[in-house]
Amino acid sequence: MNESSLVARGDATAIARILANDHVADIVEALNREPREIATELLCEVPFERLVEIFDQPELDGASELVEALPRVKAGRLLAAMSVDRAADISRHLAEPARSELLDGLAPPLRATLLTILGYPEGSAASIMTTEYVSVPSDWTVGRTLDHIRKVERTRQTVYAIYVVDPRTHVLVRSTGLRRLITGEPDDPIMAIAPDRLPVTVSPLTDREKVAHLISKYDLLAVPVVENGKILGIVTVDDIIDTMIEETTQDVHRFGGMEALEEPYMKMSFLAMIQKRAGWLCALFISEMLTANAMQSYEGELEKAVVLTLFIPLIMSSGGNSGSQATSLVIRALALREIGLGDWWRVALRELPAGLVLGSILGVVGVCRITLWQYLGLYDYGPHWQLIAATVGAALIGIVTFGSLSGSMLPFALKRIGFDPASASAPFVATLVDVTGLVIYFSVALVILRGTLL
Known part of the structure; x- marks a missing residue:
């Protein structure tokens, strides 16, 4: 029996339980095939932790409309729990007054972060960056850095790139990968195992196509967004792939002689x-x-x-x-x-x-x-x-x-x-x-x- 007929019979809870055990990518694919009303009904029954995973997937169609359809309290908790860059992307496409209401209900630090990201023009590096990255002072050791990563791992989008900043000015001085870190001795200074060169960086207004070019050219997992020497956030390779798929789709539509479609x-x-x-x-x-x-x-x-x-x-x-x-x-x-x-x-x-x-x-x-x-x-x-x-x-x-x-x-x-x-x-x-x-x-x-x- 298909999911639509089950929902029609009022069995959304049973379907939600089944979906909760599937891979999140398969769940998103299934939801994208359903009408908006049925998808909303299913999402209301999914456990909250699973709900966060679902909305963290850029492939979810009409995510902002689905958030608006959820109860305001639940939608606010959802924005607060998902990754910052994804929350910013969804917030950017929310209609008023839902956007203002949801942003006002967030904790002040998170609201300030989202408003900062939303303040940058769409398509720029800063508009798709995340502030959930790992940075440590340059006077730390390898052992202390690894301890820090263990503590913050669940709250960071990636731990494979570590950014080293000046402890006084917070200016970005070096970057290193997790592989170099785990092969170093615990008492080694972090600066000793970091490559002796300045990191590849972009400015906040750099076009996302140029960001993609740099990530491809230098084989990076992430590129830091820097202003006045200080790191504002990072653009990860998975985020740039998602945005480039969107950009390519728009180009294909225009190349065929029509306006780009915003929906599937x-x-x-x-x-x-x-x-x-x-x-x-x-x-x-x-x-x-x-x-x-x-x-x-x-x-x-x-x-x-x-x-x-x-x-x-x-x-x-x-x-x-x-x-x-x-x-x-x-x-x-x-x-x-x-x-x-x-x-x-x-x-x-x-x-x-x-x-x-x-x-x-x-x-x-x-x-x-x-x-x-x-x-x-x-x-x-x-x-x-x-x-x-x-x-x-x-x-x-x-x-x-x-x-x-x-x-x-x-x-x-x-x-x-x-x-x-x-x-x-x-x-x-x-x-x-x-x-x-x-x-x-x-x-x-x-x-x-x-x-x-x-």
């Missing part, structure tokens, strides 16, 4: 889905009208050489595909910081010959196709079929080259004026290349077919 696909209302997609589709449709304008400009040529219309879909799709390829490569390279804004000319110098080669390959294929069809009798392109084949081949070279070059440059242009490069989505690149592709195609046709078909 199956949980989003029909009206909200239409709102997210309609605006972009209308914008793309209006921009595609330029294609009709371009064809109207060559109406006379089309009347004289109707055979040219057979290759319009081929021409348009080839240019759009090459532009989309170049755009995808450049956007990903920008995201991974393999290239920067100053590298635009290097990218152009790579894409220009690449477009010529790719266009030549497609041009040869196009010419071979026309020739084969003509000789096999599958279609008669007329007495000037060789010129038509030359027109298609030359046009493909020009269009694919233009598509590759424009598709690679558009992300740089958008990033320069402050827009997300992912907005240079494949549909917009395709629209741009469709219009210019027609102009290139008919311009080549006028040159090659003048005096014969035109």
Whole structure:
């Protein structure tokens, strides 16, 4: 019997007991499949310790709405018990007056911490940091540090990174890992076993994508967020993975030509889905009208050489595909910081010959196709079929080259004026290349077919 039918029969307590014995990740997955009302009913019956574990999972959909649905006292206890960074993330998305009521009910130190984190812009390092980290004075020994870790382990998000601070100024001076600590002698000074170099740090306003890059580059478990030399908190690798999954999802949505979804696909209302997609589709449709304008400009040529219309879909799709390829490569390279804004000319110098080669390959294929069809009798392109084949081949070279070059440059242009490069989505690149592709195609046709078909 499925859980929904059990809940309908008033057996939420029994299901909650079953869920309490499952792995927390499996519980979250099961709750995400349930309607919001049923999920809330189940959560009200789950033991409090298990409830904290569930809400500590970033994968829980609509966590802020579920918190709002819980009794205020229970919701307040829940925020106080979960990890600080997760509590801040949930609080950020709470609606008023629930947010103010819950924050006001917290202990003053925790409330001050959450308000500090919430004060930083979303997407910054400080907005996803946790203050639950291990730090010790630089005059401590290895043995004393290990004793301290044993005492605070349950209240810290990670104990694998230990930060050493000046005992007087509290300035961060060193960092070390738990492996180095447990291999040291108890009487060794902590500074003796810590690597003799300054830790890799970020400022509070550092973009989370740069934080992810640093964690990947230096193979870190966490990176400290530092202001004026003092550590404010740390961003752990699991937190950055969660945020990057969210960021990547948004980029994929934008790249597909729509607004990013804030909710899972199956949980989003029909009206909200239409709102997210309609605006972009209308914008793309209006921009595609330029294609009709371009064809109207060559109406006379089309009347004289109707055979040219057979290759319009081929021409348009080839240019759009090459532009989309170049755009995808450049956007990903920008995201991974393999290239920067100053590298635009290097990218152009790579894409220009690449477009010529790719266009030549497609041009040869196009010419071979026309020739084969003509000789096999599958279609008669007329007495000037060789010129038509030359027109298609030359046009493909020009269009694919233009598509590759424009598709690679558009992300740089958008990033320069402050827009997300992912907005240079494949549909917009395709629209741009469709219009210019027609102009290139008919311009080549006028040159090659003048005096014969035109």
